[in-house]
Amino acid sequence: MATLEIDRLNKTYGTVRALRDMSFTVGAGEIFGFVGSNGAGKTTTMRIALGVLAPDSGEVRWDGRPLDLAMRRRIGYMPEERGLYPKMKVGDQLVYLARLHGLGTVAARTAMEHWTQVLGIDARRGDEVQKLSLGNQQRVQLAAALVHDPDILVLDEPFSGLDPVAVDVMSGVLRDRAAAGVPVVFSSHQLDLVERLCDRVGIVKAGEMVEVGGIEELRATQRPQWVVDAPAAPPGWASELSGVRVLRYDGARTFLEVDSPQDGAEQAVLRAALATGPVREFTPQRPSLTELFRHVVSSDEAPAPDSTTGSRTTPSTRQEASA
The missing domain is CATH 3.30.70 (Alpha-Beta Plaits)
Incomplete structure:
Protein backbone atom coordinates (compact mmCIF):
# COMPACT_ATOMS: atom_id res chain seq x y z
CA MET A 1 0.00 0.00 0.00
CA ALA A 2 1.04 3.63 -0.56
CA THR A 3 3.36 5.73 1.59
CA LEU A 4 3.24 9.45 2.33
CA GLU A 5 6.69 10.99 1.81
CA ILE A 6 7.83 14.39 3.09
CA ASP A 7 11.06 14.96 1.22
CA ARG A 8 13.53 17.74 2.14
CA LEU A 9 11.04 20.56 2.60
CA ASN A 10 12.48 24.03 3.08
CA LYS A 11 10.50 27.16 3.91
CA THR A 12 11.65 30.66 4.81
CA TYR A 13 9.62 33.60 6.08
CA GLY A 14 11.78 36.68 5.58
CA THR A 15 14.92 36.00 7.61
CA VAL A 16 13.37 33.13 9.58
CA ARG A 17 14.08 29.60 8.41
CA ALA A 18 10.85 27.74 9.22
CA LEU A 19 11.82 24.35 7.71
CA ARG A 20 15.27 22.90 7.08
CA ASP A 21 15.28 19.81 4.84
CA MET A 22 12.26 18.42 6.69
CA SER A 23 11.97 14.75 5.78
CA PHE A 24 10.03 11.74 7.02
CA THR A 25 7.70 9.04 5.73
CA VAL A 26 4.41 7.61 6.98
CA GLY A 27 3.56 4.15 5.73
CA ALA A 28 0.13 2.66 5.08
CA GLY A 29 -1.50 1.74 8.37
CA GLU A 30 1.09 3.60 10.44
CA ILE A 31 0.42 6.20 13.14
CA PHE A 32 3.20 8.79 13.15
CA GLY A 33 3.55 11.26 16.01
CA PHE A 34 4.94 14.66 15.05
CA VAL A 35 6.21 16.47 18.14
CA GLY A 36 8.14 19.63 18.87
CA SER A 37 7.97 22.92 20.74
CA ASN A 38 5.65 25.69 19.63
CA GLY A 39 7.11 27.26 16.51
CA ALA A 40 9.22 24.21 15.60
CA GLY A 41 7.66 23.86 12.13
CA LYS A 42 5.01 21.19 12.57
CA THR A 43 2.06 23.23 11.32
CA THR A 44 4.08 24.64 8.41
CA THR A 45 4.91 21.09 7.32
CA MET A 46 1.27 20.03 7.50
CA ARG A 47 0.09 23.08 5.55
CA ILE A 48 2.60 22.34 2.81
CA ALA A 49 1.36 18.76 2.63
CA LEU A 50 -2.17 20.12 2.22
CA GLY A 51 -1.14 22.58 -0.47
CA VAL A 52 -2.10 25.57 1.69
CA LEU A 53 1.53 26.71 1.61
CA ALA A 54 4.15 26.20 -1.08
CA PRO A 55 7.65 25.11 -0.04
CA ASP A 56 10.75 26.97 -1.21
CA SER A 57 12.09 23.55 -2.15
CA GLY A 58 11.35 19.90 -1.53
CA GLU A 59 8.38 17.70 -2.38
CA VAL A 60 5.44 15.84 -0.87
CA ARG A 61 4.68 12.50 -2.53
CA TRP A 62 2.01 9.83 -2.25
CA ASP A 63 2.66 6.40 -3.73
CA GLY A 64 5.85 7.81 -5.27
CA ARG A 65 4.08 10.62 -7.13
CA PRO A 66 3.92 14.32 -6.23
CA LEU A 67 0.66 15.23 -4.52
CA ASP A 68 -1.68 17.01 -6.90
CA LEU A 69 -5.02 18.71 -6.25
CA ALA A 70 -7.03 15.55 -6.85
CA MET A 71 -4.96 13.61 -4.34
CA ARG A 72 -5.08 16.39 -1.78
CA ARG A 73 -8.88 16.09 -1.85
CA ARG A 74 -8.33 12.57 -0.48
CA ILE A 75 -6.61 13.90 2.65
CA GLY A 76 -8.51 14.31 5.88
CA TYR A 77 -7.13 17.40 7.58
CA MET A 78 -7.85 18.62 11.09
CA PRO A 79 -6.32 22.06 11.79
CA GLU A 80 -5.28 23.12 15.27
CA GLU A 81 -7.47 26.21 15.03
CA ARG A 82 -11.05 25.20 14.36
CA GLY A 83 -12.09 25.53 10.73
CA LEU A 84 -15.83 25.14 11.21
CA TYR A 85 -18.73 27.50 10.46
CA PRO A 86 -19.86 28.49 13.98
CA LYS A 87 -23.50 29.28 13.12
CA MET A 88 -24.07 26.26 10.88
CA LYS A 89 -25.70 23.14 12.31
CA VAL A 90 -23.44 20.16 12.90
CA GLY A 91 -25.23 17.73 10.58
CA ASP A 92 -25.70 20.22 7.77
CA GLN A 93 -22.06 21.27 7.99
CA LEU A 94 -20.71 17.73 7.78
CA VAL A 95 -22.96 16.90 4.82
CA TYR A 96 -21.82 20.09 3.09
CA LEU A 97 -18.13 19.28 3.64
CA ALA A 98 -18.59 15.71 2.44
CA ARG A 99 -20.20 16.96 -0.75
CA LEU A 100 -17.32 19.37 -1.30
CA HIS A 101 -15.09 16.29 -1.34
CA GLY A 102 -17.22 14.72 -4.07
CA LEU A 103 -19.77 12.58 -2.20
CA GLY A 104 -23.36 12.52 -3.41
CA THR A 105 -26.17 13.73 -1.16
CA VAL A 106 -27.20 10.30 0.11
CA ALA A 107 -23.61 9.12 0.67
CA ALA A 108 -22.76 12.39 2.42
CA ARG A 109 -25.69 12.08 4.82
CA THR A 110 -24.89 8.42 5.52
CA ALA A 111 -21.28 9.34 6.30
CA MET A 112 -22.39 12.20 8.55
CA GLU A 113 -24.71 9.90 10.49
CA HIS A 114 -21.99 7.28 10.85
CA TRP A 115 -19.25 9.54 12.15
CA THR A 116 -21.42 11.60 14.48
CA GLN A 117 -22.56 8.33 16.04
CA VAL A 118 -19.03 6.91 16.31
CA LEU A 119 -17.77 10.12 17.91
CA GLY A 120 -20.68 10.43 20.29
CA ILE A 121 -22.19 13.65 18.93
CA ASP A 122 -25.22 12.20 17.10
CA ALA A 123 -27.55 13.95 19.56
CA ARG A 124 -26.01 17.30 18.57
CA ARG A 125 -26.57 17.10 14.81
CA GLY A 126 -29.19 19.86 14.93
CA ASP A 127 -27.12 22.22 17.11
CA GLU A 128 -25.03 25.11 15.89
CA VAL A 129 -21.32 24.45 16.32
CA GLN A 130 -20.86 27.59 18.43
CA LYS A 131 -23.29 26.20 21.02
CA LEU A 132 -21.19 23.09 21.64
CA SER A 133 -18.54 22.64 24.29
CA LEU A 134 -14.95 22.92 23.11
CA GLY A 135 -14.55 19.15 23.42
CA ASN A 136 -17.60 18.48 21.25
CA GLN A 137 -16.42 21.05 18.72
CA GLN A 138 -13.20 19.08 18.55
CA ARG A 139 -15.19 15.90 17.85
CA VAL A 140 -17.06 17.67 15.05
CA GLN A 141 -13.72 18.83 13.64
CA LEU A 142 -12.51 15.22 13.55
CA ALA A 143 -15.77 14.12 11.93
CA ALA A 144 -15.15 16.77 9.25
CA ALA A 145 -11.74 15.21 8.58
CA LEU A 146 -13.23 11.72 8.31
CA VAL A 147 -16.55 12.25 6.60
CA HIS A 148 -15.23 11.74 3.05
CA ASP A 149 -13.38 8.49 3.94
CA PRO A 150 -9.89 9.93 3.31
CA ASP A 151 -6.86 7.96 2.17
CA ILE A 152 -4.54 9.98 4.46
CA LEU A 153 -5.16 11.65 7.83
CA VAL A 154 -3.21 14.75 8.86
CA LEU A 155 -4.23 16.06 12.28
CA ASP A 156 -2.84 19.10 14.08
CA GLU A 157 -3.28 18.80 17.88
CA PRO A 158 -6.40 16.60 17.62
CA PHE A 159 -6.49 15.84 21.37
CA SER A 160 -6.40 19.46 22.53
CA GLY A 161 -9.16 20.23 25.01
CA LEU A 162 -10.55 16.70 25.18
CA ASP A 163 -11.57 14.96 28.40
CA PRO A 164 -10.23 11.42 29.05
CA VAL A 165 -13.34 9.73 27.61
CA ALA A 166 -13.11 11.76 24.41
CA VAL A 167 -9.37 11.01 24.18
CA ASP A 168 -10.17 7.30 24.32
CA VAL A 169 -12.82 7.68 21.61
CA MET A 170 -10.50 9.63 19.32
CA SER A 171 -7.60 7.23 19.95
CA GLY A 172 -9.84 4.33 19.00
CA VAL A 173 -10.85 6.06 15.77
CA LEU A 174 -7.22 6.68 14.79
CA ARG A 175 -6.31 3.06 15.51
CA ASP A 176 -9.26 1.86 13.41
CA ARG A 177 -8.29 4.09 10.49
CA ALA A 178 -4.70 2.86 10.68
CA ALA A 179 -5.92 -0.75 10.80
CA ALA A 180 -7.79 -0.01 7.56
CA GLY A 181 -4.47 0.97 5.94
CA VAL A 182 -4.72 4.76 6.28
CA PRO A 183 -1.45 6.59 7.10
CA VAL A 184 -2.08 8.83 10.12
CA VAL A 185 0.20 11.71 11.10
CA PHE A 186 -0.67 13.94 14.03
CA SER A 187 1.04 16.53 16.18
CA SER A 188 0.52 16.69 19.92
CA HIS A 189 2.08 18.09 23.07
CA GLN A 190 0.59 15.21 25.08
CA LEU A 191 3.70 13.06 24.89
CA ASP A 192 2.40 10.26 27.11
CA LEU A 193 -0.44 9.82 24.63
CA VAL A 194 1.95 9.92 21.67
CA GLU A 195 4.06 7.25 23.35
CA ARG A 196 1.05 4.95 23.82
CA LEU A 197 -0.55 5.49 20.43
CA CYS A 198 2.16 5.91 17.80
CA ASP A 199 4.15 3.38 15.82
CA ARG A 200 6.88 5.93 15.14
CA VAL A 201 7.67 9.44 16.36
CA GLY A 202 9.56 12.38 14.88
CA ILE A 203 10.93 15.12 17.13
CA VAL A 204 11.28 18.51 15.43
CA LYS A 205 13.50 21.36 16.54
CA ALA A 206 13.86 24.72 14.77
CA GLY A 207 12.34 23.35 11.56
CA GLU A 208 14.51 20.24 11.39
CA MET A 209 13.79 16.59 12.17
CA VAL A 210 16.35 15.79 14.87
CA GLU A 211 15.11 12.37 16.00
CA VAL A 212 12.85 9.87 14.26
CA GLY A 213 12.08 6.22 14.92
CA GLY A 214 9.97 3.73 16.84
CA ILE A 215 9.29 4.39 20.51
CA GLU A 216 11.54 1.58 21.72
CA GLU A 217 14.24 2.61 19.25
CA LEU A 218 14.21 6.20 20.50
CA ARG A 219 14.27 5.12 24.13
CA ALA A 220 17.24 2.81 23.61
CA ARG A 286 14.83 3.73 29.97
CA PRO A 287 14.00 7.38 29.29
CA SER A 288 10.38 8.17 28.54
CA LEU A 289 9.45 10.06 25.38
CA THR A 290 8.89 13.13 27.58
CA GLU A 291 12.44 12.90 28.97
CA LEU A 292 13.87 12.35 25.50
CA PHE A 293 11.91 15.32 24.16
CA ARG A 294 13.17 17.59 26.94
CA HIS A 295 16.73 16.52 26.26
CA VAL A 296 16.48 17.07 22.51
CA VAL A 297 14.72 20.44 22.50
CA SER A 298 16.70 21.94 25.39
CA SER A 299 20.14 21.18 23.97
CA ASP A 300 21.63 23.59 21.43
CA GLU A 301 24.22 20.95 20.68
CA ALA A 302 21.74 18.10 20.21
CA PRO A 303 22.93 15.87 17.34
CA ALA A 304 20.56 15.84 14.39
CA PRO A 305 20.17 12.98 11.89
CA ASP A 306 21.14 13.85 8.34
CA SER A 307 17.96 13.79 6.25
CA THR A 308 19.42 11.69 3.47
CA THR A 309 21.97 9.37 5.05
CA GLY A 310 20.76 8.94 8.60
CA SER A 311 24.20 9.95 9.92
CA ARG A 312 24.38 12.36 12.83
CA THR A 313 25.53 15.96 12.71
CA THR A 314 25.71 18.75 15.27
CA PRO A 315 23.46 21.67 14.33
CA SER A 316 24.43 25.20 15.24
CA THR A 317 22.19 27.37 17.35
CA ARG A 318 19.06 28.12 15.34
CA GLN A 319 16.33 30.69 15.48
CA GLU A 320 12.97 29.13 16.30
CA ALA A 321 10.55 29.41 13.40
CA SER A 322 7.07 30.72 14.01
CA ALA A 323 4.97 28.01 12.39
Whole structure:
Protein backbone atom coordinates (compact mmCIF):
# COMPACT_ATOMS: atom_id res chain seq x y z
CA MET A 1 0.00 0.00 0.00
CA ALA A 2 1.04 3.63 -0.56
CA THR A 3 3.36 5.73 1.59
CA LEU A 4 3.24 9.45 2.33
CA GLU A 5 6.69 10.99 1.81
CA ILE A 6 7.83 14.39 3.09
CA ASP A 7 11.06 14.96 1.22
CA ARG A 8 13.53 17.74 2.14
CA LEU A 9 11.04 20.56 2.60
CA ASN A 10 12.48 24.03 3.08
CA LYS A 11 10.50 27.16 3.91
CA THR A 12 11.65 30.66 4.81
CA TYR A 13 9.62 33.60 6.08
CA GLY A 14 11.78 36.68 5.58
CA THR A 15 14.92 36.00 7.61
CA VAL A 16 13.37 33.13 9.58
CA ARG A 17 14.08 29.60 8.41
CA ALA A 18 10.85 27.74 9.22
CA LEU A 19 11.82 24.35 7.71
CA ARG A 20 15.27 22.90 7.08
CA ASP A 21 15.28 19.81 4.84
CA MET A 22 12.26 18.42 6.69
CA SER A 23 11.97 14.75 5.78
CA PHE A 24 10.03 11.74 7.02
CA THR A 25 7.70 9.04 5.73
CA VAL A 26 4.41 7.61 6.98
CA GLY A 27 3.56 4.15 5.73
CA ALA A 28 0.13 2.66 5.08
CA GLY A 29 -1.50 1.74 8.37
CA GLU A 30 1.09 3.60 10.44
CA ILE A 31 0.42 6.20 13.14
CA PHE A 32 3.20 8.79 13.15
CA GLY A 33 3.55 11.26 16.01
CA PHE A 34 4.94 14.66 15.05
CA VAL A 35 6.21 16.47 18.14
CA GLY A 36 8.14 19.63 18.87
CA SER A 37 7.97 22.92 20.74
CA ASN A 38 5.65 25.69 19.63
CA GLY A 39 7.11 27.26 16.51
CA ALA A 40 9.22 24.21 15.60
CA GLY A 41 7.66 23.86 12.13
CA LYS A 42 5.01 21.19 12.57
CA THR A 43 2.06 23.23 11.32
CA THR A 44 4.08 24.64 8.41
CA THR A 45 4.91 21.09 7.32
CA MET A 46 1.27 20.03 7.50
CA ARG A 47 0.09 23.08 5.55
CA ILE A 48 2.60 22.34 2.81
CA ALA A 49 1.36 18.76 2.63
CA LEU A 50 -2.17 20.12 2.22
CA GLY A 51 -1.14 22.58 -0.47
CA VAL A 52 -2.10 25.57 1.69
CA LEU A 53 1.53 26.71 1.61
CA ALA A 54 4.15 26.20 -1.08
CA PRO A 55 7.65 25.11 -0.04
CA ASP A 56 10.75 26.97 -1.21
CA SER A 57 12.09 23.55 -2.15
CA GLY A 58 11.35 19.90 -1.53
CA GLU A 59 8.38 17.70 -2.38
CA VAL A 60 5.44 15.84 -0.87
CA ARG A 61 4.68 12.50 -2.53
CA TRP A 62 2.01 9.83 -2.25
CA ASP A 63 2.66 6.40 -3.73
CA GLY A 64 5.85 7.81 -5.27
CA ARG A 65 4.08 10.62 -7.13
CA PRO A 66 3.92 14.32 -6.23
CA LEU A 67 0.66 15.23 -4.52
CA ASP A 68 -1.68 17.01 -6.90
CA LEU A 69 -5.02 18.71 -6.25
CA ALA A 70 -7.03 15.55 -6.85
CA MET A 71 -4.96 13.61 -4.34
CA ARG A 72 -5.08 16.39 -1.78
CA ARG A 73 -8.88 16.09 -1.85
CA ARG A 74 -8.33 12.57 -0.48
CA ILE A 75 -6.61 13.90 2.65
CA GLY A 76 -8.51 14.31 5.88
CA TYR A 77 -7.13 17.40 7.58
CA MET A 78 -7.85 18.62 11.09
CA PRO A 79 -6.32 22.06 11.79
CA GLU A 80 -5.28 23.12 15.27
CA GLU A 81 -7.47 26.21 15.03
CA ARG A 82 -11.05 25.20 14.36
CA GLY A 83 -12.09 25.53 10.73
CA LEU A 84 -15.83 25.14 11.21
CA TYR A 85 -18.73 27.50 10.46
CA PRO A 86 -19.86 28.49 13.98
CA LYS A 87 -23.50 29.28 13.12
CA MET A 88 -24.07 26.26 10.88
CA LYS A 89 -25.70 23.14 12.31
CA VAL A 90 -23.44 20.16 12.90
CA GLY A 91 -25.23 17.73 10.58
CA ASP A 92 -25.70 20.22 7.77
CA GLN A 93 -22.06 21.27 7.99
CA LEU A 94 -20.71 17.73 7.78
CA VAL A 95 -22.96 16.90 4.82
CA TYR A 96 -21.82 20.09 3.09
CA LEU A 97 -18.13 19.28 3.64
CA ALA A 98 -18.59 15.71 2.44
CA ARG A 99 -20.20 16.96 -0.75
CA LEU A 100 -17.32 19.37 -1.30
CA HIS A 101 -15.09 16.29 -1.34
CA GLY A 102 -17.22 14.72 -4.07
CA LEU A 103 -19.77 12.58 -2.20
CA GLY A 104 -23.36 12.52 -3.41
CA THR A 105 -26.17 13.73 -1.16
CA VAL A 106 -27.20 10.30 0.11
CA ALA A 107 -23.61 9.12 0.67
CA ALA A 108 -22.76 12.39 2.42
CA ARG A 109 -25.69 12.08 4.82
CA THR A 110 -24.89 8.42 5.52
CA ALA A 111 -21.28 9.34 6.30
CA MET A 112 -22.39 12.20 8.55
CA GLU A 113 -24.71 9.90 10.49
CA HIS A 114 -21.99 7.28 10.85
CA TRP A 115 -19.25 9.54 12.15
CA THR A 116 -21.42 11.60 14.48
CA GLN A 117 -22.56 8.33 16.04
CA VAL A 118 -19.03 6.91 16.31
CA LEU A 119 -17.77 10.12 17.91
CA GLY A 120 -20.68 10.43 20.29
CA ILE A 121 -22.19 13.65 18.93
CA ASP A 122 -25.22 12.20 17.10
CA ALA A 123 -27.55 13.95 19.56
CA ARG A 124 -26.01 17.30 18.57
CA ARG A 125 -26.57 17.10 14.81
CA GLY A 126 -29.19 19.86 14.93
CA ASP A 127 -27.12 22.22 17.11
CA GLU A 128 -25.03 25.11 15.89
CA VAL A 129 -21.32 24.45 16.32
CA GLN A 130 -20.86 27.59 18.43
CA LYS A 131 -23.29 26.20 21.02
CA LEU A 132 -21.19 23.09 21.64
CA SER A 133 -18.54 22.64 24.29
CA LEU A 134 -14.95 22.92 23.11
CA GLY A 135 -14.55 19.15 23.42
CA ASN A 136 -17.60 18.48 21.25
CA GLN A 137 -16.42 21.05 18.72
CA GLN A 138 -13.20 19.08 18.55
CA ARG A 139 -15.19 15.90 17.85
CA VAL A 140 -17.06 17.67 15.05
CA GLN A 141 -13.72 18.83 13.64
CA LEU A 142 -12.51 15.22 13.55
CA ALA A 143 -15.77 14.12 11.93
CA ALA A 144 -15.15 16.77 9.25
CA ALA A 145 -11.74 15.21 8.58
CA LEU A 146 -13.23 11.72 8.31
CA VAL A 147 -16.55 12.25 6.60
CA HIS A 148 -15.23 11.74 3.05
CA ASP A 149 -13.38 8.49 3.94
CA PRO A 150 -9.89 9.93 3.31
CA ASP A 151 -6.86 7.96 2.17
CA ILE A 152 -4.54 9.98 4.46
CA LEU A 153 -5.16 11.65 7.83
CA VAL A 154 -3.21 14.75 8.86
CA LEU A 155 -4.23 16.06 12.28
CA ASP A 156 -2.84 19.10 14.08
CA GLU A 157 -3.28 18.80 17.88
CA PRO A 158 -6.40 16.60 17.62
CA PHE A 159 -6.49 15.84 21.37
CA SER A 160 -6.40 19.46 22.53
CA GLY A 161 -9.16 20.23 25.01
CA LEU A 162 -10.55 16.70 25.18
CA ASP A 163 -11.57 14.96 28.40
CA PRO A 164 -10.23 11.42 29.05
CA VAL A 165 -13.34 9.73 27.61
CA ALA A 166 -13.11 11.76 24.41
CA VAL A 167 -9.37 11.01 24.18
CA ASP A 168 -10.17 7.30 24.32
CA VAL A 169 -12.82 7.68 21.61
CA MET A 170 -10.50 9.63 19.32
CA SER A 171 -7.60 7.23 19.95
CA GLY A 172 -9.84 4.33 19.00
CA VAL A 173 -10.85 6.06 15.77
CA LEU A 174 -7.22 6.68 14.79
CA ARG A 175 -6.31 3.06 15.51
CA ASP A 176 -9.26 1.86 13.41
CA ARG A 177 -8.29 4.09 10.49
CA ALA A 178 -4.70 2.86 10.68
CA ALA A 179 -5.92 -0.75 10.80
CA ALA A 180 -7.79 -0.01 7.56
CA GLY A 181 -4.47 0.97 5.94
CA VAL A 182 -4.72 4.76 6.28
CA PRO A 183 -1.45 6.59 7.10
CA VAL A 184 -2.08 8.83 10.12
CA VAL A 185 0.20 11.71 11.10
CA PHE A 186 -0.67 13.94 14.03
CA SER A 187 1.04 16.53 16.18
CA SER A 188 0.52 16.69 19.92
CA HIS A 189 2.08 18.09 23.07
CA GLN A 190 0.59 15.21 25.08
CA LEU A 191 3.70 13.06 24.89
CA ASP A 192 2.40 10.26 27.11
CA LEU A 193 -0.44 9.82 24.63
CA VAL A 194 1.95 9.92 21.67
CA GLU A 195 4.06 7.25 23.35
CA ARG A 196 1.05 4.95 23.82
CA LEU A 197 -0.55 5.49 20.43
CA CYS A 198 2.16 5.91 17.80
CA ASP A 199 4.15 3.38 15.82
CA ARG A 200 6.88 5.93 15.14
CA VAL A 201 7.67 9.44 16.36
CA GLY A 202 9.56 12.38 14.88
CA ILE A 203 10.93 15.12 17.13
CA VAL A 204 11.28 18.51 15.43
CA LYS A 205 13.50 21.36 16.54
CA ALA A 206 13.86 24.72 14.77
CA GLY A 207 12.34 23.35 11.56
CA GLU A 208 14.51 20.24 11.39
CA MET A 209 13.79 16.59 12.17
CA VAL A 210 16.35 15.79 14.87
CA GLU A 211 15.11 12.37 16.00
CA VAL A 212 12.85 9.87 14.26
CA GLY A 213 12.08 6.22 14.92
CA GLY A 214 9.97 3.73 16.84
CA ILE A 215 9.29 4.39 20.51
CA GLU A 216 11.54 1.58 21.72
CA GLU A 217 14.24 2.61 19.25
CA LEU A 218 14.21 6.20 20.50
CA ARG A 219 14.27 5.12 24.13
CA ALA A 220 17.24 2.81 23.61
CA THR A 221 20.53 4.07 25.03
CA GLN A 222 24.19 3.11 24.68
CA ARG A 223 24.60 3.65 28.42
CA PRO A 224 21.91 1.59 30.22
CA GLN A 225 20.53 2.97 33.45
CA TRP A 226 19.50 0.89 36.44
CA VAL A 227 17.66 1.36 39.71
CA VAL A 228 18.92 -0.60 42.71
CA ASP A 229 16.97 -0.75 45.97
CA ALA A 230 19.37 -2.07 48.60
CA PRO A 231 18.09 -0.94 52.02
CA ALA A 232 21.16 -2.10 53.95
CA ALA A 233 23.74 -0.56 51.60
CA PRO A 234 25.91 2.15 53.18
CA PRO A 235 25.98 5.66 51.68
CA GLY A 236 28.06 5.86 48.53
CA TRP A 237 28.28 2.07 48.18
CA ALA A 238 28.28 2.19 44.34
CA SER A 239 30.58 5.17 43.86
CA GLU A 240 33.76 3.14 43.43
CA LEU A 241 32.41 0.52 41.03
CA SER A 242 34.30 0.31 37.74
CA GLY A 243 32.37 1.33 34.62
CA VAL A 244 29.52 2.76 36.67
CA ARG A 245 28.39 6.35 37.19
CA VAL A 246 26.03 7.09 40.06
CA LEU A 247 23.30 9.47 38.92
CA ARG A 248 21.75 9.99 42.34
CA TYR A 249 20.87 8.38 45.62
CA ASP A 250 17.25 8.53 46.79
CA GLY A 251 16.97 6.89 50.18
CA ALA A 252 17.57 3.16 49.72
CA ARG A 253 17.33 3.49 45.94
CA THR A 254 20.39 4.16 43.81
CA PHE A 255 20.08 5.40 40.23
CA LEU A 256 23.13 4.63 38.13
CA GLU A 257 24.44 4.33 34.58
CA VAL A 258 26.78 1.65 33.24
CA ASP A 259 29.24 2.15 30.41
CA SER A 260 28.10 -0.76 28.26
CA PRO A 261 25.59 -3.61 28.51
CA GLN A 262 28.20 -5.95 26.99
CA ASP A 263 30.96 -5.63 29.61
CA GLY A 264 29.01 -7.17 32.50
CA ALA A 265 29.12 -4.00 34.60
CA GLU A 266 25.47 -4.38 35.60
CA GLN A 267 26.22 -7.85 37.04
CA ALA A 268 29.04 -6.35 39.05
CA VAL A 269 26.57 -3.78 40.37
CA LEU A 270 24.15 -6.53 41.41
CA ARG A 271 26.89 -8.52 43.14
CA ALA A 272 28.06 -5.43 45.02
CA ALA A 273 24.51 -4.62 46.07
CA LEU A 274 23.87 -8.18 47.28
CA ALA A 275 27.07 -8.05 49.28
CA THR A 276 25.52 -5.28 51.40
CA GLY A 277 22.36 -7.26 52.19
CA PRO A 278 18.95 -7.87 50.56
CA VAL A 279 18.13 -6.28 47.21
CA ARG A 280 14.47 -5.43 46.78
CA GLU A 281 14.74 -4.03 43.26
CA PHE A 282 17.18 -4.23 40.36
CA THR A 283 15.45 -2.70 37.36
CA PRO A 284 16.61 -1.28 34.02
CA GLN A 285 15.48 2.29 33.41
CA ARG A 286 14.83 3.73 29.97
CA PRO A 287 14.00 7.38 29.29
CA SER A 288 10.38 8.17 28.54
CA LEU A 289 9.45 10.06 25.38
CA THR A 290 8.89 13.13 27.58
CA GLU A 291 12.44 12.90 28.97
CA LEU A 292 13.87 12.35 25.50
CA PHE A 293 11.91 15.32 24.16
CA ARG A 294 13.17 17.59 26.94
CA HIS A 295 16.73 16.52 26.26
CA VAL A 296 16.48 17.07 22.51
CA VAL A 297 14.72 20.44 22.50
CA SER A 298 16.70 21.94 25.39
CA SER A 299 20.14 21.18 23.97
CA ASP A 300 21.63 23.59 21.43
CA GLU A 301 24.22 20.95 20.68
CA ALA A 302 21.74 18.10 20.21
CA PRO A 303 22.93 15.87 17.34
CA ALA A 304 20.56 15.84 14.39
CA PRO A 305 20.17 12.98 11.89
CA ASP A 306 21.14 13.85 8.34
CA SER A 307 17.96 13.79 6.25
CA THR A 308 19.42 11.69 3.47
CA THR A 309 21.97 9.37 5.05
CA GLY A 310 20.76 8.94 8.60
CA SER A 311 24.20 9.95 9.92
CA ARG A 312 24.38 12.36 12.83
CA THR A 313 25.53 15.96 12.71
CA THR A 314 25.71 18.75 15.27
CA PRO A 315 23.46 21.67 14.33
CA SER A 316 24.43 25.20 15.24
CA THR A 317 22.19 27.37 17.35
CA ARG A 318 19.06 28.12 15.34
CA GLN A 319 16.33 30.69 15.48
CA GLU A 320 12.97 29.13 16.30
CA ALA A 321 10.55 29.41 13.40
CA SER A 322 7.07 30.72 14.01
CA ALA A 323 4.97 28.01 12.39
